[in-house]
Structure formats: structure tokens, C-alpha cells
Amino acid sequence: MGSSPAWQTARRIDAHFHVTDADPDAGFSRSTRRLDREQTERSLRQAEKLGIDVLCTSVPLTSECPTPEQVHLANNVTLEARAMSERFFGFCFLNPGYARESLGEIERCIVDGGMIGIKLYHQYRICDPALTPVMQRAAELHVPVLMHAGKGRDTETKIQQPRLSDASHFVRAAAMFPETMLIEAHIGGGGDWEWCLRHLEDRPPNLYLDISGTVIDAGIVDKAVAAIGLDRVLFATDMSMEEGVGKVLDADLTEEQRERIFASNMKDILARRRV
Amino acid sequence: MVFDINTAIGHWPFRQVPNHSASQLRALLTAKGIGGAATVNTHGLFYLNCHDANVELAEAIADHAGFFVGVATLNPMYAAWGRDLSDCREKLGLRALRLAPQYHGYRLDCPEALAIAKAASGLGMPVLVPHRVVDPRGRHWFDAEQTVDLPDVVALCEAAPEATVIVTEACFYANALLGEKGCVRYPNLYLELSRARDGMCKLPAEVAAERMVFGTGAPFKCVTPALLKLDLAPELDEPARRRIGWENGRKLLGLM
Numbered sequence: 001m002g003s004s005p006a007w008q009t010a011r012r013i014d015a016h017f018h019v020t021d022a023d024p025d026a027g028f029s030r031s032t033r034r035l036d037r038e039q040t041e042r043s044l045r046q047a048e049k050l051g052i053d054v055l056c057t058s059v060p061l062t063s064e065c066p067t068p069e070q071v072h073l074a075n076n077v078t079l080e081a082r083a084m085s086e087r088f089f090g091f092c093f094l095n096p097g098y099a100r101e102s103l104g105e106i107e108r109c110i111v112d113g114g115m116i117g118i119k120l121y122h123q124y125r126i127c128d129p130a131l132t133p134v135m136q137r138a139a140e141l142h143v144p145v146l147m148h149a150g151k152g153r154d155t156e157t158k159i160q161q162p163r164l165s166d167a168s169h170f171v172r173a174a175a176m177f178p179e180t181m182l183i184e185a186h187i188g189g190g191g192d193w194e195w196c197l198r199h200l201e202d203r204p205p206n207l208y209l210d211i212s213g214t215v216i217d218a219g220i221v222d223k224a225v226a227a228i229g230l231d232r233v234l235f236a237t238d239m240s241m242e243e244g245v246g247k248v249l250d251a252d253l254t255e256e257q258r259e260r261i262f263a264s265n266m267k268d269i270l271a272r273r274r275v
Numbered sequence: 276m277v278f279d280i281n282t283a284i285g286h287w288p289f290r291q292v293p294n295h296s297a298s299q300l301r302a303l304l305t306a307k308g309i310g311g312a313a314t315v316n317t318h319g320l321f322y323l324n325c326h327d328a329n330v331e332l333a334e335a336i337a338d339h340a341g342f343f344v345g346v347a348t349l350n351p352m353y354a355a356w357g358r359d360l361s362d363c364r365e366k367l368g369l370r371a372l373r374l375a376p377q378y379h380g381y382r383l384d385c386p387e388a389l390a391i392a393k394a395a396s397g398l399g400m401p402v403l404v405p406h407r408v409v410d411p412r413g414r415h416w417f418d419a420e421q422t423v424d425l426p427d428v429v430a431l432c433e434a435a436p437e438a439t440v441i442v443t444e445a446c447f448y449a450n451a452l453l454g455e456k457g458c459v460r461y462p463n464l465y466l467e468l469s470r471a472r473d474g475m476c477k478l479p480a481e482v483a484a485e486r487m488v489f490g491t492g493a494p495f496k497c498v499t500p501a502l503l504k505l506d507l508a509p510e511l512d513e514p515a516r517r518r519i520g521w522e523n524g525r526k527l528l529g530l531m
Binding site: 042045046049050150151152153154155156157190191192193194214215216217218219220240242243245246247249250 | 290291292293294409410411412413414415416420446470472473492493494495496497498499500501502503504507509
């Protein structure tokens with residue numbers, strides 16, 4: 001579906017969504033993973049009500065160092081979602097610590113499987129040189145790299161996610177990998193979002209920001225637009241659909257500006273793909 | 276028409292919050308189709324003597340009597356709360372009590388908290404307990420990091436069964452509403468919906484209709500997400516939506 005033109009007429013494109021595993025408590029040591037089809041059906045129905053035509057989805061693993069086999073199985077769930085509905089576009093999850101296997105997974109999932117980008121979690125910071133092979137391949141294919149991010153000020157986040165990338169890491173990465181499109185995930189994902197926005201005011205030309213997450217603080221989208229620019233802000237939900245749609249609707253924007261966030265900015269990214 | 280059980284007016288010291296005066300907030304809510312709201316005083320959380328904030332709140336909403344319903348904030352560890360609570364109800368016309376143990380340094384199951392909750396019940400005032408005021412992951416260095424969690428709320432509900440408890444800003448308490456065979460476990464516990472997940476937290480429709488109360492968290496939070504949750508929750512029919520959106524909150528506040 002990644003090559004399907006359906007996204008060109010989409011009203012709203014969710015740049016950051018997840019489908020879930022049918023057995024999330026089964027642990028990492030297993031030989032198969034299956035899509036939770038019931039939950040996925042519910043998500044599709046709710047997306048339909050909210051006018052979300054395309055959901056760019058992934059299955060990231062949050063453990064410290066997922067193996068290539070585990071990554072492979074996680075991406076199979078995304079492929080299963082894509083087979084279930086053409087409204088799902090896929091982000092290929094990678095652990096960039098396994099460089100050779102990551103490049104192989106890019107071939108399997110993006111070049112052959114039609115996924116539209118790369119999803120990274122907190123195994124490495126976005127400006128870690130270990131990411132270089134993955135970033136270079138993303139640049140060659142002109143696909144975006146979406147990475148989990150935040151600036152947690154609470155004790156729990158600091159303990160649980162010591163390599164969590166924040167906006168300062170993204171600004172550094174944007175300079176390290178100038179040919180790669182980077183998407184900083186969920187400005188509303190929890191944390192000091194204003195601190196992040198202040199870092200993005202220099203507007204690196206290859207850096208985008210998605211507005212997803214449960215945080216719906218008044219003014220968050222307005223301030224994101226003011227900081228990084230209208231053309232760099234992407235509508236996304238990270239599974240918090242009403243929050244994602246609602247915070248864009250509440251922003252002080254014209255309908256034309258809102259449409260850019262809801263769809264056109266992501267369409268511009270998708271249109272650049274060379275795969 | 277929708278009634279919002281979870282709004283606030285006044286200054287928040289740790290972040291710029293727009294529309295925090297009574298007239299601004301009313302205009303914001305009215306523009307979204309919200310026909311009335313219960314509101315607390317924000318900066319009073321930080322007063323040693325909270326009751327001054329209740330007086331300020333009553334003055335601030337005096338010109339909006341048909342729209343705002345005042346919610347008192349008191350600290351049961353502070354002097355003269357009994358007199359203050361009575362004044363809030365009888366002189367200031369406030370219709371509910373907010374307890375914020377994470378800001379005032381006590382637990383909901385301490386004798387003082389139970390005493391004020393029971394006293395509020397005696398005055399016909401439900402008790403609002405915010406799980407949090409803002410997301411602690413983005414907290415200011417001087418702000419509270421603690422949240423009020425389920426065991427604390429359950430302890431209050433069990434020890435003060437005559438009190439009506441409404442938890443605001445919570446997303447994970449739904450299962451606490453259900454006991455064996457889907458029966459309601461704590462008949463005095465209600466949940467505000469602004470952080471509900473999966474529709475009405477996957478609660479059976481009849482339980483949601485009885486126990487969920489519409490709220491937005493304005494002006495701290497965007498208003499529309501809560502409205503979308505109410506409008507689009509797949510398990511709710513129109514009568515259930517009306518109960519959650521309008522009737523439940525107003526009934527709990529004695530407005531109908």
C-alpha cells in the first residue's frame with residue numbers, strides 16, 4: 001500500500017500510530033508475534049470517525065537491546081496490519097546497534113515491503129554515530145526517520161529512559177545527517193515540551209515535529225508552529241486519537257494552515273520517496 | 276448541552292496558561308458549546324491559608340452565577356477548616372470541595388482528610404480529587420511530583436462511604452469501578468472523562484453512563500479532545516451521552 005496513491009487524497013494522515021501485539025505479555029523470547037486484530041479494528045473505526053484516512057504505524061520494542069530476530073517479528077506485526085487494511089502505512093522499527101541486520105530489515109520492509117519510513121526508539125540517542133548506516137540509507141531512499149523523544153523532568157522517566165533523545169539531540173542529529181529527514185516524535189508525549197520547542201527555533205531544514213501524545217496543554221500546537229514553522233509540524237496521535245485531532249482543531253490556525261498539519265506536510269514527505 | 280466538572284481560574288505559576296480569568300474561560304467554553312462549569316481557584320493551591328482563595332473565587336465568579344459553580348479548595352491539615360468549609364457552602368455558595376493532598380502534604384486516608392470529606396458530605400458537597408493538576412513528566416522543579424493514586428482514592432471511598440468522590444485527571448481508575456460480575460464496587464466513586472482511553476475506558480455502557488462525568492481540564496488543556504471523547508465513544512447511546520455530558524455533573528453538584 002505504501003506505493004498506493006490513496007494518501008494523496010487523504011484528509012488526515014496520522015504520522016505516528018501503533019498497532020498492538022495480540023499477546024503483549026508473552027515476553028521477548030518467542031518465535032511469533034501476531035497483530036491484535038480486534039483492537040486494530042477498533043482503531044480503524046475510531047480513525048474513520050475522526051477523519052483519519054491513513055495511519056503510519058509501527059511496533060517499536062522498548063527493551064534495552066532488542067535482537068534482530070525480535071525486531072523482525074515486531075515488523076511482521078506491522079506488515080500484518082498493512083495486509084489487513086490499506087489505511088495502514090508502515091514504519092520499519094530498527095535497533096541500529098545491529099547495523100548490518102538493520103540494513104537488511106530496511107530492504108525487507110521498505111524496499112520490498114512498501115513501508116514508508118524508519119522508526120527508532122530509545123536504544124540509542126538520535127545523534128549517536130552508531131546510527132550513521134541507517135541514516136545514510138534513509139537519505140538514499142528519501143524516507144523519514146521517526147524517533148521516540150521527550151524531555152522528562154520526572155524521576156521515573158530519567159531512570160527508565162536514560163538514552164531518551166530530546167530536542168537538543170535532534171538539532172545535533174539534523175546537522176550530522178543533513179540529507180536525512182528526521183521526525184521528532186510526540187511533542188505531547190510527556191515532558192517539558194516548551195524546553196524542546198525553544199531548542200527547535202533555529203529550524204534545521206531536515207527536521208520535523210509530530211504533535212502526538214496524551215499531553216494536550218492549551219497552546220501546544222500554536223507554540224509548535226511558532227517555534228519550528230507551519231511546514232514542519234505533523235499531525236499524529238500515538239494512539240491518542242481524540243487528543244491528536246482535538247489539539248489541532250483548538251489551535252489558532254486558519255483552515256488552510258490546519259490542513260497542512262493534518263495532511264499536506266506528511267504528503268510532501270511521502271512524495272519524496274525513491275522506493 | 277454539556278456541563279464541565281473540571282475547570283479552573285487563576286494564575287498557574289509554572290507555565291503560561293491562556294484564558295485563566297473567569298470571563299476568558301467562560302468565552303472559551305461557550306464557544307465550544309459548553310453550557311456551564313464547575314471551577315476551582317488555581318493559585319489558591321499554593322496559599323498557606325487556602326480559604327483566602329475561596330473568597331477570591333467567589334468574587335471572581337459572582338458575575339457569572341448562571342454559568343460557573345464554585346468549588347472550594349481547603350487543606351484539612353490547616354487551622355479552622357471546619358469553619359471555612361461551612362462558610363464556603365453557606366456564605367460563598369460554593370458547591371463542592373477540592374482536596375489536593377499532593378500539594379498540601381497529607382494522605383487521603385489520614386483522619387483529617389476523612390473528617391473533612393465527611394463534613395463536606397454533611398453539607399451536600401461532593402469531593403473532587405485531582406489525580407494530578409499537570410503531567411508530572413513536564414513538571415517545574417518546584418511543582419509537586421506526586422500523584423494521587425488509586426489506593427489513596429479507594430481508602431477514602433471506603434473510610435468515608437457517605438462522601439461523594441469525583442476523581443479528575445485520571446485515566447486508569449476505571450477497573451476500580453467494577454467489582455465481581457460487573458457490579459459497581461465503590462458506589463460513591465465517579466470519574467471525570469478528559470483522560471479516558473478506549474472510549475469510556477472500556478467500561479460497560481451502563482456503568483459509564485452512571486459513573487463518568489464530563490470534564491475538560493480547561494484552561495490548562497485543550498477543550499475539544501474531551502468533547503470528541505464524549506461524542507465518539509462507541510459504547511454510548513444518546514441518553515448515556517446526555518447523562519455523562521450534562522446530568523451527572525449537575526446532579527452531583529445539586530443543580531438538578
